[in-house]
Amino acid sequence: MEREERSLAPGASEETAVGRRVFAEGHGSVLTDLDGNQYIDFAAGALTQSLGHCHPEVVSALTEQASKLWNVHDSATPRRAELCDLLDRLLPEYLNTYTFLSTGAEVVEAALRVIQAVAPPGRNRIGALRHGFHGKTMGSRMLVHWDIGNQAFAGNSVLGYSPYCYRCPLELEYPSCGVRCASLVRRHISDKPNVSALVFEPVLGAAGVIVPPPGYWEQINDACRDNGVLLVADEVLTGGGRTGTFLASEALGIEPDLVTLSKGMANGFPFGVLAGRESILRSPESATAGSSASTYASNPLGIAAAAATLEVVERENLTERVRTLGAVLEEGLRALHSRYDVLGEVRGLGLLYGLEFVRDPASREPAPDIARAVYTHALDMGLRVSLGGHILRLAPPFTMDRTLIEEGLAILDRSMARAVSDAPALPDRPVTAMGDAAR
Ligand SMILES: Cc1ncc(COP(=O)(O)O)c(C=O)c1O
Incomplete structure (x- = not known):
């Protein structure tokens, strides 16, 4: 990364700039970085790999x-x-x-x-x-x-x-x-x-x-x-x-x-x-x-x-699978919503969800620092999501196993717990209220 940074123009997506990973391989729903760490990919590449990474037929x-x-x-x-x-x-x-x-x-x-x-x-x-x-x-x-x-x-x-x-x-x-x-x-x-x-x-x-x-x-x-x-x-x-x-x-x-x-x-x-x-x-x-x-x-x-x-x-009638897996994802996210005040809103349908992080539920003030902390902790624990301002987006591959969806939800839970306990110590870097969603 240091080598390429000398040559590349800045302006990468927020998630890339914050995540700082060198991904080397992706198979199915799992990515591997250059150090061999693995990540469940709840962002399906750029919300693109509906069939998971390197699907054999593709x-x-x-x-x-x-x-x-x-x-x-x-x-x-x-x-x-x-x-x-x-x-x-x-x-x-x-x-x-x-x-x-x-x-x-x-x-x-x-x-x-x-x-x-x-x-x-x-x-x-x-x-x-x-x-x-x-x-x-x-x-x-x-x-x-x-x-x-x-x-x-x-x-x-x-x-x-x-x-x-x-x-x-x-x-x-x-x-x-x-x-x-x-x-x-x-x-x-x-x-x-x-x-x-x-x-x-x-x-x-x-x-x-x-x-x-x-x-x-x-x-x-x-x-x-x-x-x-x-x-x-x-x-x-x-x-x-x-x-x-x-x-x-x-x-x-x-x-x-x-x-x-x-x-x-x-x-x-x-x-x-x-x-x-x-x-x-x-x-x-x-x-x-x-x-x-x-x-x-x-x-x-x-x-x-x-x-x-x-x-x-x-x-494989994957749109139906999206609905079934989406229900599992939604249930897990609703449970997180009821437990974390900083998770202001959970929205979505099928296998597409947005999590909006706020300072507190009453003010609804956007909390990009908390979203960024959840994103970073999740990466460190082996889950990749999509980050943009105070919002995280989830869009797992349609082919993901239910157990990986559940594992991903458990990592999100732990990441939020850590972000909340660390919150006051986090730096508050300026971002726009609407965020800079990774596209
Ligand atoms: C709804 C919508 N339209 C258009 C685009 C632009 O697509 P691309 O980045 O491939 O140019 C995006 C990218 O995220 C999008 O979400």
């Missing part, structure tokens, strides 16, 4: 492809049609047209191009949600309005309230609030005929797994439908089964017109999919020559990794 698909063909621009290759068939079966039937790219932000950019291409005249603004995260490229950053270490770039976006009940900006309580945040977004959409699309995370992942209350999405979904506003679900993090359905949108009453997918698609290999309605992605406005091409679009290695990953997800 390794063999990649190895086989690596000895055959790496790049022929976006030409047809044998497994591309197979991947289309898999997506046809896994995604809602009407989302039947795809573009294959490499990263989450690249897919969001592709969606933004489509939105602009099909927007009716005069509709030049794009809706987004507070606390949403969509990537770090210029277009995607236009939709991101909290400090992620880059300067803001609002562009032509307009913002709506996210369903962050624990820190309600309207200072209301669910359910007596009547989901006012959603009515305000709704009003925004119907009063502003200049909005062409709403780009949103169904569950806001980077900001700490913010799960909307019932009624939020139903209202907004209908408002968009009634006003001709495209629903563009950014499921880069939630897609692929992570929340217990292939798309989080399916469980939350959203019928998106376009969906962006990436992290869960190819088990950690760079790959992304823009999926959408045929009427949009085949429209003459959006389907101009070259519009879905790029150097690594439809890359054969990515296609092979994605096809192998999704084959396993489908064959």
